[in-house]
Amino acid sequence: MAIDPIALTKRLVDIESTTYHEGLAGAFLREYLSNERYAVECMPVAQPASDSTPGCGDGDRFNVYAALPGVTPDVVLSTHMDTVPPFFGCTEDDEFLYGRGTCDAKGIIAAQVAAADRLREGGVKVGLLFVVGEERDSAGAAVANLHPKGSRFLINGEPTDNRLALASKGALRVELRAKGRMAHSAYPELGESAIDKLVSALNDVMALPLPVEPEIGPSTLNIGLISGGRAPNVIADKAEAHLLIRLVGPAEETKQAIVKTVGNRADVEFSLELPFVRMRKVGNLPTMVAKFTTDIPSLTAWGEPFLLGPGSIHVAHTPDEKIAKKELLEAVDLYVDLATELVK
Numbered sequence: 001m002a003i004d005p006i007a008l009t010k011r012l013v014d015i016e017s018t019t020y021h022e023g024l025a026g027a028f029l030r031e032y033l034s035n036e037r038y039a040v041e042c043m044p045v046a047q048p049a050s051d052s053t054p055g056c057g058d059g060d061r062f063n064v065y066a067a068l069p070g071v072t073p074d075v076v077l078s079t080h081m082d083t084v085p086p087f088f089g090c091t092e093d094d095e096f097l098y099g100r101g102t103c104d105a106k107g108i109i110a111a112q113v114a115a116a117d118r119l120r121e122g123g124v125k126v127g128l129l130f131v132v133g134e135e136r137d138s139a140g141a142a143v144a145n146l147h148p149k150g151s152r153f154l155i156n157g158e159p160t161d162n163r164l165a166l167a168s169k170g171a172l173r174v175e176l177r178a179k180g181r182m183a184h185s186a187y188p189e190l191g192e193s194a195i196d197k198l199v200s201a202l203n204d205v206m207a208l209p210l211p212v213e214p215e216i217g218p219s220t221l222n223i224g225l226i227s228g229g230r231a232p233n234v235i236a237d238k239a240e241a242h243l244l245i246r247l248v249g250p251a252e253e254t255k256q257a258i259v260k261t262v263g264n265r266a267d268v269e270f271s272l273e274l275p276f277v278r279m280r281k282v283g284n285l286p287t288m289v290a291k292f293t294t295d296i297p298s299l300t301a302w303g304e305p306f307l308l309g310p311g312s313i314h315v316a317h318t319p320d321e322k323i324a325k326k327e328l329l330e331a332v333d334l335y336v337d338l339a340t341e342l343v344k
Contacts (some may be wrong), residue, residue: 002114002117002203003110003113003114003117003129005110005328005331005332007107008110009090009097009102009134010092012028012109013089013100015309016146017081018087018100019083019084019133019135019136020133021061021134022061022132023100026063026064027132029064029066030042032113035104037279038066038069038128039065039068039069041216043062043064043143044060044062044344045131045139045140045250047064051244056156060317063129063143063144064130064262065129065144066128068081072125072278073126074151074153074342074343075125075127075151075152075303076149076151076154076213076302077116077152078155078157079108079112079130079157080105080131080132080134080295082132082133082134083106083135084104084317087098088100088174089260090321095325096324097325098134098321099322101296102311103310103315103322103323104316105309105322107161107311107328108159108167109157109326111156111331111335112174113310113334118332119335119336122336124339127249131143136144137344138295138298139299141295144298144302145298146301151302151303152303152304153301154301155335156294156296156305156307156308157307158292159309159311159312162308162309162331163285163289164279164287164306164307164308164338165279165290165306166278166281166288167276167277167279167290167292168276168286168292169276169291169295170246170248170274170276170277171245171247171272171293172244172254173242173243173245173271174243174244175240175242175274176201176262176266176267176272176295178201178239178241178265179194179238179266182235182236185232185235188235189233189241193236194238195229195241196316197239197265198239200265201261201263201266205221205262206221207219208257212248213249216289219245219246219249219254220246220291221243221244221245222243222244223242223243225240226239226240226241227239227241249276272335274293275297277296277305283337283341291313292313294307307340310323310324310340311324
């Protein structure tokens with residue numbers, strides 16, 4: 001019996017798997033794929049906490065890889081199991097499924113599982129790779145890259161409105177930490193405000209000209225977090241900000257510009273760097289440019305990458321996350337068509 005991607009999506013969405021808590025989703029997929037006659041392998045991924053002991057139990061954190069026993073895949077379909085918070089389960093109407101992960105990326109998991117079922121029946125050597133941690137640091141992809149399976153092609157799934165991505169932006173996470181000296185706020189001359197230094201540095205960083213790539217667009221910068229100080233009547237002795245830059249080229253020039261601009265006003269740390277990626281067009285599939293970052297830069301050992309998936313990135317990470325049932329079914333056909341074209 002053919003796999004129903006709509007039913008499978010509903011089951012997956014009802015399993016909470018926010019980043020660092022993907023164990024139950026991994027356990028479900030391990031059992032589900034084993035029942036579908038796949039040989040399933042767990043790839044343990046460490047928790048950030050130093051006292052964790054990763055493994056393949058229900059409460060642990062691991063990637064799931066599946067292929068028919070003894071088969072080296074030509075093409076691997078891959079996406080991530082983790083979601084952003086908060087968790088909320090699946091509801092539906094005639095047209096849409098709603099819930100955390102419906103489009104990013106549990107609906108994609110379901111479409112890929114259904115596509116792989118058809119591909120293997122058609123004689124295509126196919127594998128499935130579902131990883132943890134994409135929404136935070138691509139830790140699962142980094143572990144998977146140490147254990148490639150010989151595939152020539154990787155089809156990564158993210159919400160692209162069922163269009164094949166010709167490029168995806170990179171990401172540069174920047175952390176600024178300013179230090180000062182506390183004093184009574186009535187006598188600011190006796191202290192040194194870390195907040196003043198941080199705000200001044202941020203103002204100059206925001207004014208930096210960022211690279212622009214023809215046909216892709218500009219790099220963009222977002223200040224996502226700011227914190228600091230002790231109280232309104234105390235000169236702040238510490239302050240920090242976390243920024244994310246969406247890259248359209250190499251990061252080095254941008255990193256040097258930030259360090260030079262900030263100067264001695266704050267310490268600069270680059271805590272994550274994922275490169276800009278270009279990909280090729282295949283057949284007559286409609287195309288797009290992904291302004292977001294994916295696990296593809298961390299899965300270089302898994303073959304030539306492609307990016308395709310159902311759903312809109314505009315509703316991912318929002319309280320209104322949803323996916324059209326029709327689009328899920330179309331995605332299965334698109335994955336089958338793309339994989340078949342690649343392995344000809």
